[in-house]
Every structure is written in structure tokens, then in C-alpha cells.
Amino acid sequence: MKKLIAGNWKMNMNREDAIKLAFSLVSFASESPKIDDKCDILLCPPFTYISQVKEICKDSVISVGAQDCSFHENGAYTGEISANMLYDIGCNYVIIGHSERRQYHGETDDIVLNKVCAARQEGLISIVCIGETKEERDKKKHEDIIISQLAASIPDGMNSQNIVIAYEPVWAIGTGKTASPDDVFDMHKLIRSELKSRFSDGSDIRILYGGSMKPDNAKQLLSIENVDGGLIGGASLKADQFTSIIQKA
Numbered sequence: 001m002k003k004l005i006a007g008n009w010k011m012n013m014n015r016e017d018a019i020k021l022a023f024s025l026v027s028f029a030s031e032s033p034k035i036d037d038k039c040d041i042l043l044c045p046p047f048t049y050i051s052q053v054k055e056i057c058k059d060s061v062i063s064v065g066a067q068d069c070s071f072h073e074n075g076a077y078t079g080e081i082s083a084n085m086l087y088d089i090g091c092n093y094v095i096i097g098h099s100e101r102r103q104y105h106g107e108t109d110d111i112v113l114n115k116v117c118a119a120r121q122e123g124l125i126s127i128v129c130i131g132e133t134k135e136e137r138d139k140k141k142h143e144d145i146i147i148s149q150l151a152a153s154i155p156d157g158m159n160s161q162n163i164v165i166a167y168e169p170v171w172a173i174g175t176g177k178t179a180s181p182d183d184v185f186d187m188h189k190l191i192r193s194e195l196k197s198r199f200s201d202g203s204d205i206r207i208l209y210g211g212s213m214k215p216d217n218a219k220q221l222l223s224i225e226n227v228d229g230g231l232i233g234g235a236s237l238k239a240d241q242f243t244s245i246i247q248k249a
């Protein structure tokens with residue numbers, strides 16, 4: 001399966017840095033012939049910079065997405081951004097249910113599911129994040145957590161064209177600690193089997209790994225069976241680190 005390397009910029013950057021980074025990545029992509037035969041590249045900037053980054057990427061192979069969307073279609077929801085607005089400014093993807101949103105913004109599986117429905121209605125591809133906390137892993141509940149998050153946050157009838165799963169163990173995000181290759185293998189295998197049992201093209205749905213993916217561990221992580229790409233936070237903010245991960249993919 002073609003890998004997807006997605007950069008989650010989170011709440012980082014200012015306008016000048018966002019523009020600079022986008023230009024560096026576009027020039028890297030244009031100097032790397034046939035890169036899109038091997039790997040899809042996605043940038044998810046903060047809402048305020050999406051239009052500008054999209055403009056810079058418009059003639060390149062790089063796609064642009066958002067880090068969240070509302071589950072409402074439109075209306076009196078102060079501060080919210082709808083899936084239609086994202087579509088309108090050229091987004092193809094939206095990250096939904098990132099653990100930081102589940103943790104700091106009270107997003108439940110149910111909210112995540114409704115957001116995925118809203119994104120699907122606008123033709124956006126949802127990248128749904130799932131992952132266990134350190135405590136859940138210590139109590140050996142990680143498999144149950146993943147199974148229940150998948151069941152409760154993914155609507156019926158999804159397919160490989162409108163959904164991507166990101167397995168992100170919460171304790172590995174931004175900590176410099178990655179899951180061991182054996183753990184990644186086991187968790188991705190479990191996710192694959194759940195997807196296959198529920199969706200007719202479940203074997204083609206991409207499963208990304210996220211959590212301290214860096215140039216020095218990307219090659220190993222990306223070579224594990226059922227790891228179809230990476231969702232990258234910290235290392236996506238530096239052009240040299242992000243392009244190095246892309247090259248490994």
C-alpha cells in the first residue's frame with residue numbers, strides 16, 4: 001500500500017514560519033521525481049494558515065488538511081469550523097479525535113463519530129486517532145481500549161477512500177518514547193483484523209503510526225507490517241526532519 005506521511009503542526013508556527021516550511025517542502029517534492037508514486041504527503045497546519053499553505057502547495061503533490069472540524073453543518077456555533085468550510089478552502093483530509101482533543105477538549109467517541117460523519121458528507125478523508133494511555137497499557141487494557149474506540153468512533157459504511165486510522169499510543173506522543181516494534185506490530189495487526197471484520201475493503205484502509213516518529217526510527221517503524229504511514233507532530237515542524245521521514249517512506 002502507498003504510504004501516507006502526514007504532518008500535524010498542532011498549535012505551532014506563525015505565518016512567516018508556516019510559509020517558509022511549506023515552500024521548503026514544496027521545493028523538496030518538486031525535486032523528488034515520482035515521489036507520489038511511493039508516498040502521499042499531507043500537511044495539517046492550524047486553521048489560520050491552511051489557505052496560505054494550500055496556495056503554496058496547489059501545484060505540488062502535497063495535500064493539505066485540518067486538525068479538527070465541527071460536527072455541526074453550520075449555524076450559531078461560535079468559534080467552530082465546519083467540514084464544508086475546510087472543503088471550501090481546499091482541504092482533502094481532517095484529523096479527528098486526536099488524543100489531545102479527547103484529553104483537553106472532552107471529545108468522546110460519540111463526538112468523534114459525529115465529526116467523521118460531517119467530514120464524510122463533504123467528501124473529506126477523516127484521519128481518526130485512537131490510542132491507549134500509559135495507565136491503560138500498564139493495566140493490560142490497551143487491546144480492549146483500541147477495539148472499543150474503533151467500534152464507537154467509526155461510523156458504519158466507511159471505506160478506504162474516506163477513512164484512515166492513526167494508532168497513537170498517548171504515552172508516546174511528544175515524549176520521545178516510541179512503542180516497541182513488537183508492540184506496533186501487534187496493535188496494527190489487531191486494528192487490521194477489526195477493520196477487515198467490519199468493512200468490506202478493510203484490508204485497504206490505511207493505518208498510520210503516530211507518537212515520536214523521527215528520522216532515526218521512521219525506517220524501522222514504517223517497515224512493520226500494517227504500518228501504512230505516519231502521523232508526525234514534532235518532527236513535522238522541521239523541513240529536514242520531515243523530508244527525511246518522507247524519504248524513508
Ligand code: PGA
Nearest residue numbers: 173174211212232233234
Ligand atoms: P509527535 O506527535 O510526533 O510529536 O509525538 C504525534 C501526534 O500527536 O500526532
